[in-house]
Amino acid sequence: MTIRRRTLVHDGPGGPFEGVFAWDDGTDVARPAVLVIPNVLGQKEADNRKAEDLAALGYAAFACDLFGQGKRTQRGEGSSRYMDELNADRTLLRERLRATLAACAAQPEVDAGRIAAIGFCFGGKCVLDMARAGLPIRGGVSLHGVYDRPDYDSVAPITVPLLVCHGWDDPLAPPDALVALGQELTAADADWQIHAYGHAGHGFTDRALTAAGSGFGYDEGADRRSWAALCAFVQEVFEK
Template sequence: MAIVRQTLVYDGPGGPFEGVIAYEDEVETPRPGVLVVANVLGQKESDNAKAEELAKLGYVGFACDVFGQGKRAERGPDMRRYMDECLADRALLRDRLAASLAVLQGFGHVDAARCAAIGFCFGGLCVLDMARSGLDVLGSVSFHGVYDRPDYANTTPIRAKVLVCHGWDDPLGPPDAVTALAAELTGGEADWQIHAYGAAGHAFTDAGTKGSVQPGFGYEEKADRRSWQACKDFLTELFV
């Protein structure tokens, strides 16, 4: 049995968009689908590889695109360019996420009623917004995300289950922001978990940040490994 990668170009507000879907080539029955939402750099090879990891676990993984086809950033002073455009209009970002989810749900190997979303850094904010706005996912997993609320009202109750994997030393998510998120999710009647990892900061899953000397940022192997295990356990429970 082999894992197949397929590039999908699809429409959405401000599109076109381009993502990569991964699935087992011998799939005969619909599988749960998992949307993968990228960090500040946009959809890239590491996200495609994560979609493949999900396919090996028996899901269909879709590394989606919310910036737009050909819009990708590189590390450096201008790397926030496309992310900041999205953050300036959270309702538009929500609609782009909805378009990406619709592509996953409409893919032939996917059980449209059994989908989830995972995201990293900026993508972590995105998947929290998917839960907040009531998009049709059973669960959201945020890895070292950003917790600022959007400028539109949350749905209540928040139906999606939520797992937040947080580096305790993350300067973008100080303790006050974490407790505010917990209060928000509690107020929204969500089924939520927050896992905090000591001696880990922002981007703790991002191998491209190994050796970072910026305080509170950079790859941390234990937090990466433990958070991925937590995600796998969460998805297993979600799709029982």
């Protein structure tokens, strides 16, 4: 097994966009793929490494870019500026997600009929929006995501199976927001499951997020358990 990566630049509304595609070049057979959707900071090396982890499991993976080529931020003041623009225009976000999915599907290593999506923080919201918009993914995983609904009507029913991995102490998604999401997905007749991790907060998979204050930060147990749940879920949706 040799895991490779290449830069993938593609068009879309407000683009171009630049991400990293990872795959095992030990086989030339088209395989299922997983979109890896970044957090508030945008596309970065941590996302590329997650794509490589998925490639090591036999999938192709695309650590994608929704902000635009060269648009990245660092923690601190102004870190959310590109995310804020998309939160204010969820229709634009939906169309960027559509273009990203198409770019992934066009890669020769990818079985275009079997693509799933995972996302972290803002990326978790993006995964939920893909399901709400009826974009053709086989399944979606939100990790310490944000659950507010978009300002357009969701499809009904929602046919994308969803796994939500949630830190119970996350101040950006308090228990009432989690319950509202469950009610939303139930009303939409979705196939959904929620894994809530006690004493974990926002960003529990982010190894760079330490000493971040109450309700935020890396949690080894929640990271390990959510990865195991994610792997089992992705395998299941691709076997259907």
